Amino acid sequence: MTTFAAAERARLADLLLEKGPHAPTLCGGWSTRDLAAHLWLRERRPDAFAALFIPPLYRHLDRLTAETTRRDYAEVVREWAAGPSALNPMRAADRHVNAAEHFIHLEDVRRGESSAGGSLPAPRSFSPDEEDALYRSLRRMAPLFLRKSAAPVVLQGPGRAPVTVTRGAVALRAPVTVTGEVGELLLWASGRDAVHVEIDGDASAAVRTAL
Structure with a gap:
Protein backbone atom coordinates (compact mmCIF):
# COMPACT_ATOMS: atom_id res chain seq x y z
CA MET A 1 0.00 0.00 0.00
CA THR A 2 1.26 3.48 -0.91
CA THR A 3 1.76 5.62 2.18
CA PHE A 4 0.48 9.17 2.44
CA ALA A 5 4.07 10.43 2.51
CA ALA A 6 4.85 8.59 -0.73
CA ALA A 7 1.65 9.77 -2.41
CA GLU A 8 2.35 13.38 -1.46
CA ARG A 9 5.95 13.02 -2.69
CA ALA A 10 4.66 12.00 -6.13
CA ARG A 11 2.08 14.80 -6.19
CA LEU A 12 4.63 17.38 -5.09
CA ALA A 13 7.14 16.23 -7.71
CA ASP A 14 4.50 16.50 -10.44
CA LEU A 15 3.52 19.98 -9.24
CA LEU A 16 7.14 21.17 -9.10
CA LEU A 17 7.68 20.01 -12.68
CA GLU A 18 4.41 21.59 -13.79
CA LYS A 19 5.20 24.96 -12.16
CA GLY A 20 8.82 25.11 -13.29
CA PRO A 21 11.79 26.55 -11.36
CA HIS A 22 10.66 30.16 -10.97
CA ALA A 23 7.22 29.86 -9.34
CA PRO A 24 6.60 31.47 -5.93
CA THR A 25 6.07 29.44 -2.77
CA LEU A 26 4.98 30.19 0.79
CA CYS A 27 8.52 29.45 2.04
CA GLY A 28 9.81 32.89 2.95
CA GLY A 29 10.85 34.10 -0.49
CA TRP A 30 11.91 30.75 -1.90
CA SER A 31 11.13 29.89 -5.49
CA THR A 32 10.27 26.36 -6.55
CA ARG A 33 13.94 25.93 -7.50
CA ASP A 34 14.99 26.77 -3.94
CA LEU A 35 12.42 24.37 -2.49
CA ALA A 36 13.50 21.55 -4.80
CA ALA A 37 17.12 22.06 -3.72
CA HIS A 38 16.09 21.93 -0.06
CA LEU A 39 14.15 18.69 -0.55
CA TRP A 40 17.02 17.07 -2.48
CA LEU A 41 19.70 18.09 0.02
CA ARG A 42 17.62 17.02 3.01
CA GLU A 43 17.55 13.42 1.76
CA ARG A 44 20.63 13.07 -0.40
CA ARG A 45 23.23 14.89 1.70
CA PRO A 46 23.26 13.99 5.42
CA ASP A 47 25.84 16.72 6.02
CA ALA A 48 23.40 19.28 4.64
CA PHE A 49 20.60 17.93 6.83
CA ALA A 50 22.85 18.23 9.91
CA ALA A 51 23.72 21.79 8.92
CA LEU A 52 20.07 22.78 9.31
CA PHE A 53 20.52 22.40 13.08
CA ILE A 54 24.22 23.25 13.63
CA PRO A 55 24.98 26.98 13.17
CA PRO A 56 28.73 26.53 12.49
CA LEU A 57 27.77 24.49 9.41
CA TYR A 58 25.46 27.12 7.90
CA ARG A 59 28.11 28.29 5.43
CA HIS A 60 28.62 24.70 4.31
CA LEU A 61 24.87 24.41 3.74
CA ASP A 62 24.88 27.65 1.76
CA ARG A 63 27.60 26.27 -0.51
CA LEU A 64 25.77 22.99 -1.07
CA THR A 65 22.53 24.85 -1.74
CA ALA A 66 24.21 27.07 -4.33
CA GLU A 67 25.66 24.02 -6.06
CA THR A 68 22.30 22.26 -6.14
CA THR A 69 20.36 25.26 -7.44
CA ARG A 70 22.81 25.49 -10.35
CA ARG A 71 21.93 21.94 -11.43
CA ASP A 72 19.20 21.11 -13.92
CA TYR A 73 15.94 21.73 -12.07
CA ALA A 74 13.97 18.83 -13.53
CA GLU A 75 16.82 16.43 -12.79
CA VAL A 76 16.93 17.50 -9.14
CA VAL A 77 13.15 17.07 -8.82
CA ARG A 78 13.16 13.62 -10.44
CA GLU A 79 16.04 12.38 -8.28
CA TRP A 80 14.23 13.54 -5.15
CA ALA A 81 10.96 12.00 -6.39
CA ALA A 82 12.66 8.59 -6.55
CA GLY A 83 12.90 8.63 -2.76
CA PRO A 84 15.77 7.85 -0.37
CA SER A 85 18.24 5.16 -1.39
CA ALA A 86 18.07 1.71 0.20
CA LEU A 87 21.00 2.60 2.49
CA ASN A 88 19.51 5.90 3.63
CA PRO A 89 17.94 5.70 7.14
CA MET A 90 15.30 8.14 5.91
CA ARG A 91 13.83 5.37 3.75
CA ALA A 92 12.59 3.34 6.73
CA ALA A 93 11.26 6.46 8.47
CA ASP A 94 9.70 8.01 5.36
CA ARG A 95 6.06 7.46 6.30
CA HIS A 96 6.57 9.04 9.73
CA VAL A 97 9.11 11.77 8.96
CA ASN A 98 7.84 12.96 5.60
CA ALA A 99 4.04 12.89 5.78
CA ALA A 100 3.91 16.43 7.18
CA GLU A 101 6.97 17.61 5.22
CA HIS A 102 5.59 16.62 1.84
CA PHE A 103 2.05 17.81 2.53
CA ILE A 104 3.18 21.21 3.81
CA HIS A 105 5.62 21.83 0.98
CA LEU A 106 3.10 20.71 -1.64
CA GLU A 107 0.73 23.32 -0.29
CA ASP A 108 3.58 25.85 -0.22
CA VAL A 109 3.78 25.43 -3.99
CA ARG A 110 0.06 25.03 -4.62
CA ARG A 111 -0.72 28.24 -2.68
CA GLY A 112 2.40 30.12 -3.70
CA GLU A 113 0.58 32.46 -6.08
CA SER A 114 -1.45 33.78 -3.13
CA SER A 115 1.76 35.30 -1.74
CA ALA A 116 2.01 37.35 -4.95
CA GLY A 117 -1.56 38.61 -4.90
CA GLY A 118 -3.29 35.56 -6.36
CA SER A 119 -6.38 33.91 -4.91
CA LEU A 120 -6.11 31.31 -2.16
CA PRO A 121 -7.05 27.82 -3.41
CA ALA A 122 -9.65 25.80 -1.54
CA PRO A 123 -8.38 22.91 0.62
CA ARG A 124 -7.88 19.61 -1.16
CA SER A 125 -10.13 16.62 -0.48
CA PHE A 126 -8.58 13.51 1.06
CA SER A 127 -9.62 9.93 1.63
Whole structure:
Protein backbone atom coordinates (compact mmCIF):
# COMPACT_ATOMS: atom_id res chain seq x y z
CA MET A 1 0.00 0.00 0.00
CA THR A 2 1.26 3.48 -0.91
CA THR A 3 1.76 5.62 2.18
CA PHE A 4 0.48 9.17 2.44
CA ALA A 5 4.07 10.43 2.51
CA ALA A 6 4.85 8.59 -0.73
CA ALA A 7 1.65 9.77 -2.41
CA GLU A 8 2.35 13.38 -1.46
CA ARG A 9 5.95 13.02 -2.69
CA ALA A 10 4.66 12.00 -6.13
CA ARG A 11 2.08 14.80 -6.19
CA LEU A 12 4.63 17.38 -5.09
CA ALA A 13 7.14 16.23 -7.71
CA ASP A 14 4.50 16.50 -10.44
CA LEU A 15 3.52 19.98 -9.24
CA LEU A 16 7.14 21.17 -9.10
CA LEU A 17 7.68 20.01 -12.68
CA GLU A 18 4.41 21.59 -13.79
CA LYS A 19 5.20 24.96 -12.16
CA GLY A 20 8.82 25.11 -13.29
CA PRO A 21 11.79 26.55 -11.36
CA HIS A 22 10.66 30.16 -10.97
CA ALA A 23 7.22 29.86 -9.34
CA PRO A 24 6.60 31.47 -5.93
CA THR A 25 6.07 29.44 -2.77
CA LEU A 26 4.98 30.19 0.79
CA CYS A 27 8.52 29.45 2.04
CA GLY A 28 9.81 32.89 2.95
CA GLY A 29 10.85 34.10 -0.49
CA TRP A 30 11.91 30.75 -1.90
CA SER A 31 11.13 29.89 -5.49
CA THR A 32 10.27 26.36 -6.55
CA ARG A 33 13.94 25.93 -7.50
CA ASP A 34 14.99 26.77 -3.94
CA LEU A 35 12.42 24.37 -2.49
CA ALA A 36 13.50 21.55 -4.80
CA ALA A 37 17.12 22.06 -3.72
CA HIS A 38 16.09 21.93 -0.06
CA LEU A 39 14.15 18.69 -0.55
CA TRP A 40 17.02 17.07 -2.48
CA LEU A 41 19.70 18.09 0.02
CA ARG A 42 17.62 17.02 3.01
CA GLU A 43 17.55 13.42 1.76
CA ARG A 44 20.63 13.07 -0.40
CA ARG A 45 23.23 14.89 1.70
CA PRO A 46 23.26 13.99 5.42
CA ASP A 47 25.84 16.72 6.02
CA ALA A 48 23.40 19.28 4.64
CA PHE A 49 20.60 17.93 6.83
CA ALA A 50 22.85 18.23 9.91
CA ALA A 51 23.72 21.79 8.92
CA LEU A 52 20.07 22.78 9.31
CA PHE A 53 20.52 22.40 13.08
CA ILE A 54 24.22 23.25 13.63
CA PRO A 55 24.98 26.98 13.17
CA PRO A 56 28.73 26.53 12.49
CA LEU A 57 27.77 24.49 9.41
CA TYR A 58 25.46 27.12 7.90
CA ARG A 59 28.11 28.29 5.43
CA HIS A 60 28.62 24.70 4.31
CA LEU A 61 24.87 24.41 3.74
CA ASP A 62 24.88 27.65 1.76
CA ARG A 63 27.60 26.27 -0.51
CA LEU A 64 25.77 22.99 -1.07
CA THR A 65 22.53 24.85 -1.74
CA ALA A 66 24.21 27.07 -4.33
CA GLU A 67 25.66 24.02 -6.06
CA THR A 68 22.30 22.26 -6.14
CA THR A 69 20.36 25.26 -7.44
CA ARG A 70 22.81 25.49 -10.35
CA ARG A 71 21.93 21.94 -11.43
CA ASP A 72 19.20 21.11 -13.92
CA TYR A 73 15.94 21.73 -12.07
CA ALA A 74 13.97 18.83 -13.53
CA GLU A 75 16.82 16.43 -12.79
CA VAL A 76 16.93 17.50 -9.14
CA VAL A 77 13.15 17.07 -8.82
CA ARG A 78 13.16 13.62 -10.44
CA GLU A 79 16.04 12.38 -8.28
CA TRP A 80 14.23 13.54 -5.15
CA ALA A 81 10.96 12.00 -6.39
CA ALA A 82 12.66 8.59 -6.55
CA GLY A 83 12.90 8.63 -2.76
CA PRO A 84 15.77 7.85 -0.37
CA SER A 85 18.24 5.16 -1.39
CA ALA A 86 18.07 1.71 0.20
CA LEU A 87 21.00 2.60 2.49
CA ASN A 88 19.51 5.90 3.63
CA PRO A 89 17.94 5.70 7.14
CA MET A 90 15.30 8.14 5.91
CA ARG A 91 13.83 5.37 3.75
CA ALA A 92 12.59 3.34 6.73
CA ALA A 93 11.26 6.46 8.47
CA ASP A 94 9.70 8.01 5.36
CA ARG A 95 6.06 7.46 6.30
CA HIS A 96 6.57 9.04 9.73
CA VAL A 97 9.11 11.77 8.96
CA ASN A 98 7.84 12.96 5.60
CA ALA A 99 4.04 12.89 5.78
CA ALA A 100 3.91 16.43 7.18
CA GLU A 101 6.97 17.61 5.22
CA HIS A 102 5.59 16.62 1.84
CA PHE A 103 2.05 17.81 2.53
CA ILE A 104 3.18 21.21 3.81
CA HIS A 105 5.62 21.83 0.98
CA LEU A 106 3.10 20.71 -1.64
CA GLU A 107 0.73 23.32 -0.29
CA ASP A 108 3.58 25.85 -0.22
CA VAL A 109 3.78 25.43 -3.99
CA ARG A 110 0.06 25.03 -4.62
CA ARG A 111 -0.72 28.24 -2.68
CA GLY A 112 2.40 30.12 -3.70
CA GLU A 113 0.58 32.46 -6.08
CA SER A 114 -1.45 33.78 -3.13
CA SER A 115 1.76 35.30 -1.74
CA ALA A 116 2.01 37.35 -4.95
CA GLY A 117 -1.56 38.61 -4.90
CA GLY A 118 -3.29 35.56 -6.36
CA SER A 119 -6.38 33.91 -4.91
CA LEU A 120 -6.11 31.31 -2.16
CA PRO A 121 -7.05 27.82 -3.41
CA ALA A 122 -9.65 25.80 -1.54
CA PRO A 123 -8.38 22.91 0.62
CA ARG A 124 -7.88 19.61 -1.16
CA SER A 125 -10.13 16.62 -0.48
CA PHE A 126 -8.58 13.51 1.06
CA SER A 127 -9.62 9.93 1.63
CA PRO A 128 -10.38 8.81 5.21
CA ASP A 129 -6.98 7.08 5.41
CA GLU A 130 -5.23 10.23 4.24
CA GLU A 131 -7.15 12.32 6.75
CA ASP A 132 -6.02 9.91 9.46
CA ALA A 133 -2.41 10.34 8.34
CA LEU A 134 -2.76 14.12 8.47
CA TYR A 135 -4.28 13.93 11.95
CA ARG A 136 -1.40 11.77 13.19
CA SER A 137 1.02 14.33 11.78
CA LEU A 138 -0.87 17.15 13.49
CA ARG A 139 -0.75 15.39 16.86
CA ARG A 140 2.95 14.67 16.44
CA MET A 141 4.08 18.04 15.08
CA ALA A 142 1.81 20.58 16.83
CA PRO A 143 3.69 20.40 20.16
CA LEU A 144 6.92 21.17 18.28
CA PHE A 145 5.49 23.97 16.15
CA LEU A 146 3.63 25.65 19.03
CA ARG A 147 6.00 25.00 21.93
CA LYS A 148 6.79 28.71 22.47
CA SER A 149 3.16 29.80 22.73
CA ALA A 150 2.16 32.02 25.66
CA ALA A 151 -1.30 30.44 26.00
CA PRO A 152 -2.82 26.99 25.45
CA VAL A 153 -3.57 26.38 21.77
CA VAL A 154 -6.49 24.12 20.90
CA LEU A 155 -6.63 22.78 17.33
CA GLN A 156 -10.12 21.56 16.47
CA GLY A 157 -10.78 19.60 13.28
CA PRO A 158 -14.19 18.26 12.23
CA GLY A 159 -15.04 14.95 13.89
CA ARG A 160 -11.69 14.75 15.67
CA ALA A 161 -10.56 15.00 19.27
CA PRO A 162 -8.98 18.42 19.77
CA VAL A 163 -5.20 18.65 19.80
CA THR A 164 -4.19 20.86 22.73
CA VAL A 165 -0.71 22.27 23.18
CA THR A 166 0.09 23.71 26.60
CA ARG A 167 2.83 23.72 29.22
CA GLY A 168 3.46 24.92 32.77
CA ALA A 169 1.93 28.21 33.86
CA VAL A 170 0.73 28.83 30.29
CA ALA A 171 -2.14 26.45 31.09
CA LEU A 172 -3.68 29.13 33.32
CA ARG A 173 -4.25 31.55 30.45
CA ALA A 174 -7.31 31.70 28.22
CA PRO A 175 -6.84 29.32 25.29
CA VAL A 176 -6.51 30.18 21.63
CA THR A 177 -8.85 27.91 19.67
CA VAL A 178 -8.18 27.33 15.97
CA THR A 179 -10.86 25.57 13.92
CA GLY A 180 -10.55 24.13 10.42
CA GLU A 181 -9.87 21.04 8.36
CA VAL A 182 -7.01 18.94 9.74
CA GLY A 183 -4.67 19.83 6.89
CA GLU A 184 -5.39 23.52 7.34
CA LEU A 185 -4.59 23.24 11.05
CA LEU A 186 -1.28 21.56 10.26
CA LEU A 187 -0.39 24.31 7.80
CA TRP A 188 -1.36 27.03 10.26
CA ALA A 189 0.61 25.44 13.11
CA SER A 190 3.69 25.29 10.85
CA GLY A 191 3.60 29.05 10.38
CA ARG A 192 1.56 29.41 7.19
CA ASP A 193 -1.02 32.17 6.98
CA ALA A 194 -2.48 31.28 3.56
CA VAL A 195 -4.96 28.91 5.18
CA HIS A 196 -8.67 28.43 5.79
CA VAL A 197 -9.06 28.54 9.60
CA GLU A 198 -11.00 30.47 12.23
CA ILE A 199 -9.20 31.73 15.33
CA ASP A 200 -10.94 32.45 18.62
CA GLY A 201 -8.83 34.15 21.27
CA ASP A 202 -5.60 36.16 21.35
CA ALA A 203 -3.87 34.98 18.18
CA SER A 204 -0.65 36.77 19.18
CA ALA A 205 -0.29 34.34 22.10
CA ALA A 206 0.04 31.43 19.67
CA VAL A 207 3.71 31.46 18.68
CA ARG A 208 4.36 29.28 15.64
CA THR A 209 7.68 27.86 14.47
CA ALA A 210 7.84 27.45 10.70
CA LEU A 211 8.90 24.18 9.07
